[in-house]
Amino acid sequence: MIEARAVSKRYGDKTAVDGLTFTVKPGVVTGFLGPNGSGKSTTIRMIMGLDAPTSGEVTVNGRPYARHSAPLHEVGALLEARAVHTGRSAYNHLYALALTTGIPRRRVDEVIDIVGLRDVARKRVGGFSLGMGQRLGVAAALLGDPATLVLDEPVNGLDPQGILWIRTLLRGLAAEGRTVFVSSHLMSEMALTAEHLIVIGRGKLIADTSVQDFIDKASSRVVRVRTTSATELRDLLAGAGVSVTSTERGQLEVSGLSGTEIGQIACRNSIALEELTPIQASLEEAFMELTHDSVEYGREAQQERKAS
Secondary structure: OEEEEEEEEEEOOEEEEEEEEEEEOOOOEEEEEOOOOOOHHHHHHHHOOOOOOOEEEEEEOOEOHHHOOOHHHHEEEEOOOOOOOOOOEHHHHHHHHHHHOOOOHHHHHHHHHHOOOHHHOOOEHHHOOHHHHHHHHHHHHHOOOOOEEEEEOOOOOOOHHHHHHHHHHHHHHHHOOOEEEEEOOOHHHHHHHOOEEEEEEOOEEEEEEEHHHHHHHHOOOEEEEEOOOHHHHHHHHOOOOOEEEEEEOOEEEEEOOOHHHHHHHHHHOOOOOOEEEEEOOOHHHHHHHHHHHHOHHHHHHHHHHHHO
8 A cells, every 4th residue: 555645845946746645555556647747756756765755754555665674575666667787688687686685586487477578588688679678677566576566657668469468467466455556648548457546736636536536527418319309309308407419410419417317308208219328538538627727838838928
């Protein structure tokens, strides 16, 4: 489990993280989202003990990272996959990490097989593709068989097969009861992988909720209706607080009524419906809607317009 309690980080007069409080629970994949400059990297660095909070506290499995006697057994991290000596083989890189933390050699073989690097395990890392480097980074994160995983952009450089593999792996690790915390800019993939979201902007918490609730909050509650009796149904649905628009022949978009209410009205009037579908925002659309005030370049552009 990862817990942040009123944690802030300032660099001179710049506040990178501002009073964040959240809990990353075991058993689910938690996505960590935010625009560029939102404080995600700083937060991850504080979780991993690379930066000290200016105020507040971040703990992993009950204590700050630096206070764990064997931190690799507690939390595995993928922060920069290419931060590996390019002259070493994948096997030797992992074995060196294992030797420093009392991890048996057999675990090196296990994680190499888990990430699918058996055929290139003895080759130098300098010749690896970006995707192979990502797999090696995941192997290093898994080496200590930790209860908590922190992964920053783990799908970078992976092909479609690799993306499916990492998605399946992360959901499987969460199903084992581990804490899985994943930062990514790929909204389509996050929608398929994460069950819970922590979203920040300008260093502050925007949302701490399930993926579905996050999307629902940004959705406009519009229902798409398709019927051969569109004109008749439109007249029946018209009323206070109800908006009905026709996007194409035989199709209506209705706001102000639920799908159930529309279906009941159609049934009472013997109108056959070919489609009755709530129109829901995608995770990407929801993210853009709820974070547009926190985008760094957007704020700078606004300031420039005001100055001119």
